[in-house]
Amino acid sequence: xxxxxxxxxxxxxxxxxxxxxxxxxxxxxxxxxxxxxxxxxxxxxxxxxxxxxxxxxxxxxxxxxxxxxxxxxxxxxxxxxxxxxxxxxxxxxxxxxxxxxxxxxxxxxxxxxxxxxxxxxxxxxxxxxxxxxxxxxxxxxxxxxxxxxxxxxxxxxxxxxxxxxxxxxxxxxxxxxxxxxxxxxxxxxxxxxxxxxxxxxxxxxxxxxxxxxxxxxxxxxxxxxxxxxxxxxxxxxxxxxxxxxxxxxxxxxxxxxxxxxxxxxxxxxxxxxxxxxxxxxxxxxxxxxxxxxxxxxxxxxxxxxxxxxxxxxxxxxxxxxxxxxxxxxxxxxxxxxxxxxxxxxxxxxxxxxxxxxxxxxxxxxxxxxxxxxxxxxxxxxxxxxxxxxxxxxxxxxxxxxxxxxxxxxxxxxxxxxxxxxxxxxxxxxxxxxxxxxxxxxxxxxxxxxxxxxxxxxxxxxxxxxxxxxxxxxxxxxxxxxxxxxxxxxxxxxxxxxxxxxxxxxxxxxxxxxxxxxxx
Numbered sequence: 213x214x215x216x217x218x219x220x221x222x223x224x225x226x227x228x229x230x231x232x233x234x235x236x237x238x239x240x241x242x243x244x245x246x247x248x249x250x251x252x253x254x255x256x257x258x259x260x261x262x263x264x265x266x267x268x269x270x271x272x273x274x275x276x277x278x279x280x281x282x283x284x285x286x287x288x289x290x291x292x293x294x295x296x297x298x299x300x301x302x303x304x305x306x307x308x309x310x311x312x313x314x315x316x317x318x319x320x321x322x323x324x325x326x327x328x329x330x331x332x333x334x335x336x337x338x339x340x341x342x343x344x345x346x347x348x349x350x351x352x353x354x355x356x357x358x359x360x361x362x363x364x365x366x367x368x369x370x371x372x373x374x375x376x377x378x379x380x381x382x383x384x385x386x387x388x389x390x391x392x393x394x395x396x397x398x399x400x401x402x403x404x405x406x407x408x409x410x411x412x413x414x415x416x417x418x419x420x421x422x423x424x425x426x427x428x429x430x431x432x433x434x435x436x437x438x439x440x441x442x443x444x445x446x447x448x449x450x451x452x453x454x455x456x457x458x459x460x461x462x463x464x465x466x467x468x469x470x471x472x473x474x475x476x477x478x479x480x481x482x483x484x485x486x487x488x489x490x491x492x493x494x495x496x497x498x499x500x501x502x503x504x505x506x507x508x509x510x511x512x513x514x515x516x517x518x519x520x521x522x523x524x525x526x527x528x529x530x531x532x533x534x535x536x537x538x539x540x541x542x543x544x545x546x547x548x549x550x551x552x553x554x555x556x557x558x559x560x561x562x563x564x565x566x567x568x569x570x571x572x573x574x575x576x577x578x579x580x581x582x583x584x585x586x587x588x589x590x591x592x593x594x595x596x597x598x599x600x601x602x603x604x605x606x607x608x609x610x611x612x613x614x615x616x617x618x619x620x621x622x623x624x625x626x627x628x629x630x631x632x633x634x635x636x637x638x639x640x641x642x643x644x645x646x647x648x649x650x651x652x653x654x655x656x657x658x659x660x661x662x663x664x665x666x667x668x669x670x671x672x673x674x675x676x677x678x679x680x681x682x683x684x685x686x687x688x689x690x691x692x693x694x695x696x697x698x699x700x701x702x703x704x705x706x707x708x709x710x711x712x713x714x715x716x717x718x719x720x721x722x723x724x725x726x727x728x729x730x731x
Contacts, residue, residue: 235651240266243402243422243693243722244262244287248273251324253278254409257285262726266452270314277313281324282347283409284315288401289422296423296669296694297400298365300380300449303335304414310336314415315584316366316729318373318391320365320394323347327394331375333459339364341387354387363419363692368398381688383671406620419451423694424720426667434461435668436460437719439698441473443711443731446649446674448680449592449690454728455491457482462698463504464713465652466706467535468512468608469615470731473704473713476502481517489728495537503528504701505550507709508535510601514578516543516551522577530563543580547647552605552640553701554578555623561585562597562606573597573608575623587625593662596640598703599623600647604680607641607650616661618652618682631682636671637661640701644709650675650682651690651712653700666697694718 221401239317241247244259248274250259257272264438272285279338297316298553315332337360342353346444352376361377365384376384400422404415426437439461444451454462455478465475473484494504499519503606505528507516515535518528527547533541540561543561553562555578562575565584573594576584588594592611599606600620607620613630616637620651621628632638636654654671655664672691675682693699699716 221346226508227639242266242724243289243420244409245289247285247287249285250322251275251281251283253283253285255412257404259285259287259392260642264727265418265450266420266724267630268402268420269414270402270404270417271412271414272406273412274405274407275408275409276311276721277330277342277403277405278351280344280350282326282328282405284403284405286399286401286403288322288399289421290397291400294367294369294425295400295460296365296367296425296513296691297404297421298363298423299417299420300362300400300448301333302362302416303320303333303404304416306592307335307413308411309660310334312408312413313340313407314402314404314417315364316368317399317401318368318394319399322399329373329389330362330364331377331394332359332403333364333377335407340378341366341373343373343389344469345392355388355391356385358385358500365692378692380691383689384692403559416505417683419449419718421694421718422722423716423718424513425694426717426719430667432666436719437717440718440721441475441713442715442716443706443713444672444691445691445711446651447710451691452728453724454486454489456723456726458721460698461715461719463506463701464504464704465508465515465702466704466711466713467508468510468707470707474506474508475715476504476506480505481515486731487728489726492620496533497529497539499540501526502707503550504561505552507551507554507643507702509578510556510560510586511552516554518549518551521547528641530561530576532561532580541578541580543578544584549574550595552608555599556601556603560599560623562599564593564595564597564608564656571595573606573625585625586627587621591627594619596701598641598643600643601645601678602647607643609639611661615657615678616655621671628640632684632687633683637664639664639671641682642700642703642705642712644705645682645707646709648677650677651705653696653698656697664697667694668696669694670699670702670706672697672712 255273319328319331325348339361365376389708443456501520505518528542
């Protein structure tokens, strides 16, 4: 469910990444401007970036990063203001010293005694936030209760720095340092330290994201920040950014022929060609105020959209249109109506609708012209209804038990039962086409249960389907995302059930070389 958006995606130019040869040379290295051996390092470090899988590999030496000076290797870029740094980090091989380490670092300068803070995982599993408050001063440390972190996030907000770490599949555990003065402009980067001057160690970083969040006085639904269109391999959790835009892109649908992703941006629908790596506007005629509640039919021949109609008081109305474009056909009689599901047999559309000041779930024949059928009556918000691929259930999210949680019911509205019951606000249940998995979007409790705002730190979580029902005991985080509204509002599984498409956000688009690959 969303409100009015308006129009057009800006042109995007991508920069080709190349490997820098030293810190004095600031050649582009993926997201980074340069690379450097910091301190009197005996063995020269190096870095490489693979634009196909967007993975970084660092090789470096260095005695230590402790006391009043540092020796290590890093790739870096200069940044100002607030930001969020995130990556999956891994040391390769058995290694020599148990204190070798990889992670994120933020420092005032490339001088070896500079003030700095870093979030790192060591060879022996120690995960810690380490920092130097004064030039040449002793390094201090806050150790995480989590050992052997695989996902490392380091965020700056003013003079407060927060390390959030997780093992793959788990939720974040955090440590914080406040009143750390590093200056407005800082060096931000990935690093490796062998903890042995005579040894080069190697580490890899994937799913690397540098996020500039929305500013504090940001006005939701009036202002927007940039977008990354991402694809993730669900089994490996590996993510690739396939398109970037300074505009707000929302809610990608994957076509059953595996050729396109459909998404909305500023009121229009776009078709992104996966082979060519380019988007084009999808003709929806008069429907130019579409929100992010749009769904493809299971056979891929029709697209259901939610358009804010001036003839209906600018309320969201459900329409259908051929997938190749055309004149939309009005389906729901009144608004607000926000589409989320199409039955596998193509006969029904299911949506959340405001009727008499209360949002409930309804269904209506996809041919239109017939009365809608109310399926839920509980007080509170019911939203996000989506059919299972076998047509036996409609999954949805509801606040009826307090927090927003996932529920399901039979297509006639009977046998309503709660699926999730945890500390998160869970939205938008999406069963995979093969019926073996379900992915959901989870907000933290700092978000009101009935709200699903833009530009928050959220989790995408995965559950296996066991005996036809999601098994919450095996639920895992598969992506750590800065997003929320528009990230994954609609069904976005690939036809083979191996990948999902989603949107992440940042207020500063750092251009990557985008390499088109066959999906």
